[in-house]
Amino acid sequence: MTTATPPPPALRLAGISHTYSGQRRRTTVLRDVDYSFERGTFYTILGPSGSGKTTLLSLASGLDTPTKGAITFDGHDLTTLGLGRYRNKHAATIFQQYNLLTYMTALQNVTTAMEITGAKPPTGSRKARALQLLESIGLDKAITARNVMQLSGGQQQRVAIARALACDVDILFADEPTGNLDEDTAQGIIDTFRDLAHQQDKCVVVVTHSQQLAAQSDRVLTLRKGKLTEQTTSAR
Numbered sequence: 001m002t003t004a005t006p007p008p009p010a011l012r013l014a015g016i017s018h019t020y021s022g023q024r025r026r027t028t029v030l031r032d033v034d035y036s037f038e039r040g041t042f043y044t045i046l047g048p049s050g051s052g053k054t055t056l057l058s059l060a061s062g063l064d065t066p067t068k069g070a071i072t073f074d075g076h077d078l079t080t081l082g083l084g085r086y087r088n089k090h091a092a093t094i095f096q097q098y099n100l101l102t103y104m105t106a107l108q109n110v111t112t113a114m115e116i117t118g119a120k121p122p123t124g125s126r127k128a129r130a131l132q133l134l135e136s137i138g139l140d141k142a143i144t145a146r147n148v149m150q151l152s153g154g155q156q157q158r159v160a161i162a163r164a165l166a167c168d169v170d171i172l173f174a175d176e177p178t179g180n181l182d183e184d185t186a187q188g189i190i191d192t193f194r195d196l197a198h199q200q201d202k203c204v205v206v207v208t209h210s211q212q213l214a215a216q217s218d219r220v221l222t223l224r225k226g227k228l229t230e231q232t233t234s235a236r
């Protein structure tokens with residue numbers, strides 16, 4: 001009788017360390033971090049300011065490579081898979097600074113990302129899907145037609161969230177995604193993250209200082225002194 005091999009975790013950090021080399025000194029931010037992120041799960045990462053949360057996210061999202069150790073997606077080393085391909089096809093990131101294309105409208109920011117990543121909406125056009133996503137997080141049609149530089153910080157943050165949601169990827173990373181939002185809008189975004197994990201089997205990884213957000217995730221991780229540890233699980 002053959003036993004089925006369990007699928008590899010969506011994302012595995014295998015003994016990763018990361019050191020920044022400045023002109024005068026080197027800063028080691030992560031030390032031998034080992035962790036597996038699974039599909040269908042909503043993770044939050046907490047930790048004091050400067051503990052390396054953004055660094056961890058930039059490595060896990062394929063923006064940078066660790067100085068030691070390996071990161072695999074579905075069992076494939078990211079460097080072999082290709083960081084660009086991983087970022088285009090499998091992982092989307094909502095950055096702390098949004099990283100929107102400042103010469104475009106809100107709508108164009110979303111549709112352009114869909115074109116670049118080849119994301120195909122389940123029905124209808126890319127534009128219709130983009131408008132639907134933008135509207136679902138509280139940006140009406142008039143706002144979506146504005147250049148993003150004419151939007152408030154919270155509105156820009158929502159464009160960045162819609163852009164990431166529009167790219168139909170396996171893993172969604174977000175760095176402080178609710179930082180600029182009022183309570184109701186923030187709760188809507190948290191609900192969206194939970195649905196993505198539980199209804200669409202995505203892996204959602206959110207860096208935050210918000211205990212409210214962490215309390216609603218499935219697994220809470222803490223980064224401290226270069227080490228990543230898991231706290232007790234919360235309600236799912």
Ligand SMILES: Nc1ncnc2c1ncn2[C@@H]1O[C@H](COP(=O)(O)OP(=O)(O)OP(=O)(O)O)[C@@H](O)[C@H]1O
Nearest residue numbers: 020022027029047048049050051052053054055056
């Ligand atoms: N490019 C860089 N070169 C050198 N040091 C850096 C670089 N980026 C970050 N660091 C340092 O690495 C450490 C971790 O930074 P990081 O931004 O990952 O922390 P964080 O936990 O996300 O902080 P915060 O909660 O304040 O956003 C800090 O000491 C920071 O100064």
